[in-house]
Amino acid sequence: MNIPQDRSYTKDHEWVKIEGNRVTVGITDYAQQQLGDIVFVENPMEGDEVQEGDSFSVLESVKAAADVYSPLAGVVVGVNEELENDPSLINSDPYGEGWLAIFEMEEGTEIPDLMNADEYAVFVKEQE
């Protein structure tokens, strides 16, 4: 199981990479394995205002559709359009080319309940 040290993780098996007010979000290696081959992505729109816990993206495997819930409140400022042509990027490179969206948060916002890589590794073990 690949869990890079350079970012934080949520209990919904998403990763977040915080750079100032900008936060890039994707799903973890564990999450993509659980979903299986992803064949369709419904992206958010740039400018979408999202509350914490809102579904901002839908990932569909051959068998089912899965909502991705936002770990933060913010505005979508970046969308990975490449996923519409090649949804399998989420399977092959979940932490890189398979990123889902970039959000801009208000100044001083904190994202609650984040785990570091080691904590997330323990969390995943408990799930299994």
Add this chain to the structure above:
Amino acid sequence: MEQLKKTPLYQQHVAAGGKVVDFGGWALPVQYSGILEEIAAVRKQAGLFDVSHMGEIMVTGPNAGDWLQYMLTNDISKLVDGQVLYTMMCYPEGGVVDDLLVYRYNADKYLLVVNASNAEKDWQWLNEHVKDGVTLENISDDTAQLALQGPLAQQVLQKLCKEDLDDIGFFYFRDQLDLGGVKALVSRTGYTGEDGFEIYCQPADAPALWDAILAAGDKQVLPCGLGSRDTLRFEANLPLYGQEISRDITPLEARLGFFVKLKKGDFIGRDALARQKEEGLKRRLVGLTMVERGVPRTDYPVYDEADNQVGHVTTGSYSPTLDENIANALVDSQHIQEGTKLWVGVRKRRLEARVTKLPFYKREGK
């Protein structure tokens, strides 16, 4: 997983990394290497499925044939020894109890292969109607079933078998074939739209047979899960009980009228189905191809141009073989014309689709 029923191949699934899930009370693999890879293997090479959860009921006795003719919608009297028939079993109201295969051993001996999810209900239904001169035996627990499907299926199975498999035609079977030391019933049937075989054997023999087929396949045969099986059957327009047919959906509505022989004599459901045919069908199953981006799923609503709901999706999926998003939908009969525009409600949006010709997928040369 503890409370789930296990097939004789459970250890094979776990050992080979199958993703085992609760499949209607059975611990079965939804996938092995990946659904896309498994679908491609069955379409281009071959795949091996454990379908031991299916139900098997033996029907014997001097009145077995006549009685089945009354219980089932297709014409059993046309069967010869060693032949297989696909049929519905209906309620008096015309809805479907189950869809099943009938194997004729001889005039007094038949095997019914029924859906796992309906096996108990079928067993009760048959027993409620059983007559003198007919004996029923539920042999589900004493029967394992493997399905080897795909263009290489025959070539691979032939390596384990001295008899020429060319002698088994489409929807025919041979009993007591020797497959590398295992005695099995082999039929040229399946649920994927490809050439292939369904193989029935003793549970104790199943692991050895499973391993022998994979070894004979020499990496060309992939172990496959039930996830790929469902997409394969859907692409080939094979119905799934509970989705395309059910107690509330008749075979005529589901475009399975070919398997309902209204002129063969009396059978359960005939009057209702004959009436439905005479009065005209109010709704029918159609194929939909999505025009706008989006994946249709079971139970999503279907709308006409004026945004009235005119039906629902029975099965929908991305089709890896066609690289399109497709669906079966049960819709009001005025919307069944090929090319008709319909809209599928996908979450909050209405996405445009077209009524298309069925089946979505048909293998070459068939």
